[in-house]
Amino acid sequence: MITIGRARPWLYTQLTAAAAGLAIAASAAAHHSFAAHFDMQTTTEIEGRVTDIRWVNPHIKIYVEDSSGESWEVEAGPVNLVSRMGIDRELFKVGETIRARGSPGRRGAKTMYVSNVLLANGTELLVGPNARPHWGASAVGDASGFFVAGDLALPEGAQPSLFRIWTPLISAFPRPRGAPVLTSEGERAQAAYGIDSQVVTDCEVPGMPFAMMSP
Numbered sequence: 427m428i429t430i431g432r433a434r435p436w437l438y439t440q441l442t443a444a445a446a447g448l449a450i451a452a453s454a455a456a457h458h459s460f461a462a463h464f465d466m467q468t469t470t471e472i473e474g475r476v477t478d479i480r481w482v483n484p485h486i487k488i489y490v491e492d493s494s495g496e497s498w499e500v501e502a503g504p505v506n507l508v509s510r511m512g513i514d515r516e517l518f519k520v521g522e523t524i525r526a527r528g529s530p531g532r533r534g535a536k537t538m539y540v541s542n543v544l545l546a547n548g549t550e551l552l553v554g555p556n557a558r559p560h561w562g563a564s565a566v567g568d569a570s571g572f573f574v575a576g577d578l579a580l581p582e583g584a585q586p587s588l589f590r591i592w593t594p595l596i597s598a599f600p601r602p603r604g605a606p607v608l609t610s611e612g613e614r615a616q617a618a619y620g621i622d623s624q625v626v627t628d629c630e631v632p633g634m635p636f637a638m639m640s641p
Contacts, residue, residue: 464529
């Protein structure tokens with residue numbers, strides 16, 4: 427424990443700045459670029475026993491051990507999105523066997539950005555906002571309310587205000603609506619990058635309220 431007296435206010439300032447810097451760095455590392463970590467053009471499936479569940483923002487993570495004993499990190503969206511889709515933490519049980527379908531990690535990483543989960547009782551969960559039933563005709567998970575919430579009218583008598591529940595207007599998770607507008611230099615950089623139109627949305631710091639998607 428460090429005791430800071432009145433004679434050393436500069437030390438308090440430095441410690442506060444250092445703590446803030448570490449918090450920002452940790453947040454940036456947790457809220458990563460999807461295209462950089464996952465092959466979003468490929469789909470794979472795994473089956474295994476759930477060993478741990480981390481139901482936290484900005485990304486839910488479920489750890490699964492497959493039949494060969496290897497551990498997979500199965501990643502989903504933020505708690506506020508997944509919960510609003512009708513999927514709760516209680517549906518997952520440590521020790522149960524599940525199947526997961528989604529985009530695999532790049533460079534052979536044992537990670538996955540999940541879209542569909544098949545529980546031990548046969549219930550299929552649509553964990554990704556754009557997921558469709560894969561193992562059956564019906565499933566649990568509806569993201570339609572998330573995508574239209576921003577268009578809903580204010581309650582009767584309510585006034586527009588910043589102090590409300592914010593919902594981003596997006597056409598496809600996690601991209602903002604509309605194509606990016608690039609300068610000639612940006613167009614050259616995108617052509618060199620070579621992954622469709624993700625160069626701006628994956629690398630540019632998002633503005634408000636897009637940045638508030640995962641409070």
